[in-house]
Amino acid sequence: MKLELRNITKKFGDFAANEDISLIVNPGEIVALLGENGAGKSTLMNVVYGLLQPTSGEIFVNDVQEDFEGPGDAMTAGIGMVHQHFMLVPPFTVAENVMLGHEHTKGAFLDLDAARSEVRRVSEAYNLQVDPDALVEDLPVGVQQRVEIIKALVRDAGVLILDEPTAVLTPQETDELLGIMRDLKAKGTSIVFISHKLREVQAAADRIVVIRRGRVVGEASPEATKAELAGMMVGREVSLTVEKPPGNPGEPVLQVSDLSAADLEGRPILRDLNFEVRAGEILGVAGVQGNGQTELAEVLTGLYEGEVTGSITMDGKELTGRTPREILDGGLGYVPEDREHDGLISSFTVTENLVLDQFGNAPYSSGGVLKSAVIDKRADELIEEFDVRTQGAAAPVSSLSGGNKQKVVMAREMSRELRVLVASQPTRGVDVGSIEFLHKRIVSERERGAAVLIISSELDEIYALSDRIAVMYRGAIIGVVGPDTSRDEMGLLMAGVTND
Amino acid sequence: MSVAEAPAPEALPEVHIVPPTPRLVKVLIGLGIFAVVVFGFFTPSGEDVTFQLALGEEALALPDLTLPAKISAIAFSAIALLAAVGGLFAARKERALWPYSTVFGIFFVLGFLSWAVAGSTINLVGLLQGSLLLAVPLVFGAMSGILCERAGVINIAIEGQLLTGAFMAAVVASLTQNAYLGLIAAPLGGLFIGLLLAVFAIKYWVDQVILGVVLNVLAVGLTSFFYGRLLAPNQETWNSPPTFSPIAIPVLSDIPIVGPILFNQNIVVYLMYIIVIVINVALFRTKWGLRVRAVGEHPQAADTVGIKVNSVRFRNVLLGGLVAGLGGAFFTVASVGAFGKEMTAGKGFIALAAVIFGRWKPMGALAAALFFGFADNLQSVLSIIGTPIPSEFMLMTPYLATLLAVAGLVGKVRAPAADGIPYKKS
Ligand SMILES: Nc1ncnc2c1ncn2[C@@H]1O[C@H](COP(=O)(O)OP(=O)(O)OP(=O)(O)O)[C@@H](O)[C@H]1O
Ligand SMILES: [Mg+2]
Numbered sequence: 001m002k003l004e005l006r007n008i009t010k011k012f013g014d015f016a017a018n019e020d021i022s023l024i025v026n027p028g029e030i031v032a033l034l035g036e037n038g039a040g041k042s043t044l045m046n047v048v049y050g051l052l053q054p055t056s057g058e059i060f061v062n063d064v065q066e067d068f069e070g071p072g073d074a075m076t077a078g079i080g081m082v083h084q085h086f087m088l089v090p091p092f093t094v095a096e097n098v099m100l101g102h103e104h105t106k107g108a109f110l111d112l113d114a115a116r117s118e119v120r121r122v123s124e125a126y127n128l129q130v131d132p133d134a135l136v137e138d139l140p141v142g143v144q145q146r147v148e149i150i151k152a153l154v155r156d157a158g159v160l161i162l163d164e165p166t167a168v169l170t171p172q173e174t175d176e177l178l179g180i181m182r183d184l185k186a187k188g189t190s191i192v193f194i195s196h197k198l199r200e201v202q203a204a205a206d207r208i209v210v211i212r213r214g215r216v217v218g219e220a221s222p223e224a225t226k227a228e229l230a231g232m233m234v235g236r237e238v239s240l241t242v243e244k245p246p247g248n249p250g251e252p253v254l255q256v257s258d259l260s261a262a263d264l265e266g267r268p269i270l271r272d273l274n275f276e277v278r279a280g281e282i283l284g285v286a287g288v289q290g291n292g293q294t295e296l297a298e299v300l301t302g303l304y305e306g307e308v309t310g311s312i313t314m315d316g317k318e319l320t321g322r323t324p325r326e327i328l329d330g331g332l333g334y335v336p337e338d339r340e341h342d343g344l345i346s347s348f349t350v351t352e353n354l355v356l357d358q359f360g361n362a363p364y365s366s367g368g369v370l371k372s373a374v375i376d377k378r379a380d381e382l383i384e385e386f387d388v389r390t391q392g393a394a395a396p397v398s399s400l401s402g403g404n405k406q407k408v409v410m411a412r413e414m415s416r417e418l419r420v421l422v423a424s425q426p427t428r429g430v431d432v433g434s435i436e437f438l439h440k441r442i443v444s445e446r447e448r449g450a451a452v453l454i455i456s457s458e459l460d461e462i463y464a465l466s467d468r469i470a471v472m473y474r475g476a477i478i479g480v481v482g483p484d485t486s487r488d489e490m491g492l493l494m495a496g497v498t499n500d
Numbered sequence: 501m502s503v504a505e506a507p508a509p510e511a512l513p514e515v516h517i518v519p520p521t522p523r524l525v526k527v528l529i530g531l532g533i534f535a536v537v538v539f540g541f542f543t544p545s546g547e548d549v550t551f552q553l554a555l556g557e558e559a560l561a562l563p564d565l566t567l568p569a570k571i572s573a574i575a576f577s578a579i580a581l582l583a584a585v586g587g588l589f590a591a592r593k594e595r596a597l598w599p600y601s602t603v604f605g606i607f608f609v610l611g612f613l614s615w616a617v618a619g620s621t622i623n624l625v626g627l628l629q630g631s632l633l634l635a636v637p638l639v640f641g642a643m644s645g646i647l648c649e650r651a652g653v654i655n656i657a658i659e660g661q662l663l664t665g666a667f668m669a670a671v672v673a674s675l676t677q678n679a680y681l682g683l684i685a686a687p688l689g690g691l692f693i694g695l696l697l698a699v700f701a702i703k704y705w706v707d708q709v710i711l712g713v714v715l716n717v718l719a720v721g722l723t724s725f726f727y728g729r730l731l732a733p734n735q736e737t738w739n740s741p742p743t744f745s746p747i748a749i750p751v752l753s754d755i756p757i758v759g760p761i762l763f764n765q766n767i768v769v770y771l772m773y774i775i776v777i778v779i780n781v782a783l784f785r786t787k788w789g790l791r792v793r794a795v796g797e798h799p800q801a802a803d804t805v806g807i808k809v810n811s812v813r814f815r816n817v818l819l820g821g822l823v824a825g826l827g828g829a830f831f832t833v834a835s836v837g838a839f840g841k842e843m844t845a846g847k848g849f850i851a852l853a854a855v856i857f858g859r860w861k862p863m864g865a866l867a868a869a870l871f872f873g874f875a876d877n878l879q880s881v882l883s884i885i886g887t888p889i890p891s892e893f894m895l896m897t898p899y900l901a902t903l904l905a906v907a908g909l910v911g912k913v914r915a916p917a918a919d920g921i922p923y924k925k926s
Contacts, residue, residue: 051804052925072806087801089794090917100794101805103787110785151805 001062001078001158001190002027003048008057010040010047012399015391017043019214021057025159025190030181032193032205032222034233036431037403038389040214041194042084045161048192049081050074061159075101080157082148084164084194084402084429085340090137094130095119098151122150126180141168141338142289149177160184161192164402166200167429170289170457178204196403196431198226234433242439245447247467250279253451254300254420259310261299261475269295269306271476277420277451282442284466284483285455288494292475293455294337297424300453301334302327314420328357331419335409335426337455343409346398350390351379353397354412378415386411387434402429410438414445421445424455439464459490524597525587528604532581535608539615540574542888549614550621555629555760562756569618576611580604609874616887627881628761628874632769633835635873637662637844639772640827641851642858642865643779644690644820649860650783651816652796652918653701656712657693658824659848660719664689665828667723670839671731673741679833682741683768686829687822693719694821698814705922716848724841731839739838744768768826768834775823780862792816796916799923809923824848853902859913872898 003025010018017040025031033041046052048059050068059066061077068074071081088097095115104114119132128146136144145168152160162181166174174197181191181204195201201208201222208220210232218232230238254277261270270292277283285293298304300312302324312319319327328334336342344353355364355375363374379393386407390400397408406429413421426442427435442465446452456462462469463483470480471493479493549569554561580603587600613622641658648655668689673682693715700706731739744766753763783789791812794802799809832839850872857871858864879894 049804070806070808071804072808075806081804083804087798087804089798089801091797092790092794096790097801100790100802101807103790105787108786110787110790 001188002060003079003159003190003192004060004063005044005048006058006060008044008047008059009055010043010052011055012391016055016214018047018054021211021214021216023209023216025192027158027190028185028188029206030185030191030193030204032195032201032208033211034201034208034220034229035211036213036233036389037407037429037434038401039211039233039431041211042163042401044211045081045163045192045194048074049079049161072101075155075157078158079161080152080155080159081161082152082163082165084167086141086144086148088136088144088147088151091135093133093135094139094147094150095132097136097147098132098154102155118154119150122153126150126153126183127176140290140294142170142173145169146173149180153180157189159190159192161194163194164196164429165193166195166197167402168289171459174200196429196435198229198432201229202226230432233431236433238433238436240432240436242436242443242464244443244465247281247446249281249467250449252276253279253315254453255311255313256300257311259299259308259312261295261304261306261308263295263306266307269475270299271474273310273477275470275477275480277453279449279451280446282446282452282454282465282467284462284469285453285472286459286462286469286490286494287457287472289457291472293457293472294424295475296472297334297336297422297453297455300327300422301332329361331417333413333416333418333421333423335413335421335423337424337428339405339409339428344397344405347396349394350383350388350397350400350408351376351393353408354379354382354415357412358416382411382415387437403431403434406430407434407438410441414441418445418450421450421452422455423453425457426454427456427458427461435461459487521588522591522597524601525584525591528584528587528601529581531608532577532584532604535577535611536574536581539577539611540570543570543573543615543618545570547619549617549619551613552621552623553625553757555623555625558756558760559754560756564621567614569614573611573614573618576607576614580607580611583607605871616882616889617885620885622881622885625757625760627877628757630881631870631874631877632761632765633873634876635869636769636772636830636834637827637847638851638854638869638872639776639866640830641824641848642854642869643775643862644824644827645852645855646779646783646860646862646865647792647816647820647823648697649855649919650796650916651792651813652799652916652921652923653697653813653817654708654712654920655697655817655820656709656852657697657715657719657848658851659844659846660712660716661690661693661821661824662828662831662844662848662851663716663719663723663842664693665825666831666843667726667828667839668825669829670739670741670832671726673833674738677742679742679744682833683826683829686833687825690821690823690825690828691818692821694818694824697821698817702810702813702817702922705924708920720842723839727839727841735838741833741837741839743832743837744834766834768830771826775826776862776866783862793916796918799918799921803923803925813923824851850898853898856913856915857902860916868901871901 005021005023008018008021009016021044035041043052047054050071050073066077095112098119099115104111116132123130128150130143130146130150136147145165149165165177169177178200181193185191193204205222208222208229209216210218210220212233212235220229220232226240230240257274259270259273262268287293295304299308302319302322308320314330314332317330355378358364359370363371365371376393383390383393388407388411389404397405410426427438430438442452454465466483468480469483469485470477473494473496478496478498547569548566549572551565553565583600583603587597590597590600641662644658644661645655665686669682669686672685673679696715697711700711701708746764746766749763753759783792791802791807795807795809795812803809831843854865854868854872857868875894875897879891882889883891
């Protein structure tokens, strides 16, 4: 199917998120949209999908002008979309989520068997494994992403929009998704693909359209180098590697010994971990998602709900058994992997979210009363420093683009003198320019003498930042290696293969 | 070498999982022990307690049951305790708990009655029949609440809807001298309040709690005004509706105990059975229900699959108004006859409690409403017999039970995630 946008403008109040954007996606073509956080990619796609009404401009599907009142109309016209933020009903099963909106019925009743077999059909055809009867709220984010993809595939859309579908996928799953995209392309489906990972864009796209501050600034071919693409996006040269002076680790700050954890049902999650992070050192934690990394971060910050044994000390003081509040006040900063759910309060303003961990302390409040002048000033400084693209410090954080939300979390956690920084997926959904900046900031935390623990499923990130790399497999650390370890060896370690 | 394979599930170590004991079971066991000790200890020995098992008009009446009070108090409480312990094992095996809690409930109450009524007589059939009647408006109100809240609109205006329903039924039935026409007019009264709720909550995003309170005040004001001006001065024309008499369903109404309680009632009660069953089935087994629940949990997700969120909500709030209005008819054309000022007396709020106590499920709310109706009736029956417990304490039961439910004592209570949050689009 052919999709054509003519002069689309979308304004929120006075702010133009999209300005005069024209775009053609031909049948069987994969067009990648590239742009900084807040450039307006998701907004544009939401307009195409009927979730937002354009302020002006026209949409054509197969050369017929369409006027979408809501997503229902867009779907009828053959458009399907995988949203950046999951559109799944948490207490529903996978099958119920997939059939919602085009329910199978037997007489007056829902036909759940038909829904299940539909899920199984798609999940087998595309090798996206998921249990149709699992409740979505019980599934890890990676699997939820699979459900979203199945939801879009089930409907056999002629135009498929994929808004950062790979942000929470493992590299292997990403490769599979790129394969699916090629199959669909061969069937004549036209695809709009959004990702901040240049490797994927180069691998998948036929054509790359670059958007900056709401406008199309140019096109590139997938043959362009990463540096060229990054430069077009950001409008300046971006260095894709972090400059990192050799480390100079001091005394151990974070010490973990004999740490084990089990979930509420008694299943082992962490197995006998022993490691330390020194002052002025970055320890990277690598591993395939779901091998205990998430829980390790939660245990370190006192958020874990299961059974924990062993000891964790920060500057010699025991952390196990303490509340998250005490641990944070002790000088630990925490960037959770799920920013929507654990990192932000979406209905609060950007300012409020920026002081969420400290509003009760001096200088932000005194005698139980918030000092808004101080808070506002601090928020403005952080917004400036971290380049958070927002329509104002008083805007609700829910109106920010995905990557900018991530920057808010990072800004908050790195805005005070930390002894330890624990960051899970610190640059998830963030554009290359901002990754450069955030990586520099993380390195400067190290230079200042903080102990840094980075958990990331992006091997590039692990290699770029780490002084040492711990590899997790099924809840255990099966090896601690240097950053000069080859990717092959790393792959083996992540698969649980040790060479001894 | 590419990236790692995910670990194969069968290679993971075997772990035996013991599910944690549900709070409900712990509470029941606690109550069971309490019953054995307190009812057993405080019941005077040497007294008898008589349970009448028939109203006296049945073809097949069971004889009265006279038991030594102390022994029966202990025995019944012990059976309740056993049921609670049985529930513990059922929970271990992940089997359904409700059969155990039902048995617990019945015997706990019998133990309680043995103590409270010791030395005199109580008619169980009459007690239960009256309880059901008191529960009827609660059930209708709760169904209205469920229809609205499952779609994401908080309905505090149930009280007002019941009241306008009662009013409309009384007036129309009086003017036409036809109770059935009253029954048709009642839902329209509730619909009126429902319409205001829908427009202001969904279209103008007015805070739904405040709005509900205002609508209740409006309903009281309007009905009291017309009552004072029209109904009270002209009782004959305006406020003397005919009432429905009970219809005995052949065969079913002859079953001992159950028959007279459930199947010798008036038409409003039968309508209630139908409405509860229909809503329960529709909510969980039809396309309509799936969409309603999606809209109440995650409206944006519903929107992205082409469901018109606000029209689903609008429709449900109107439906809720109709159902609560119909329930209002019970006050006038199905029981006392005449309309009285503020005659719903807070039942709408107890219905709201039933919604929460029943965890936003029709069957749960039905059970909660029946329980509240029972507590209400027991209170008045006991105050006639004369018992050691102050009646105010019994009147507190619905609120106390809801408080405990919300505090999580009987398991996790979770409202629909988008309940009360308007859906705005730009
Ligand atoms: N509902 C809204 N109200 C006000 N402003 C909004 C709203 N939605 C988006 N914006 C603003 O529009 C701009 C574009 O946001 P959009 O989500 O399209 O960015 P994006 O290109 O998808 O970025 P990212 O890569 O971070 O996902 C942002 O500045 C954002 O703050
Ligand atoms: Mg986006």
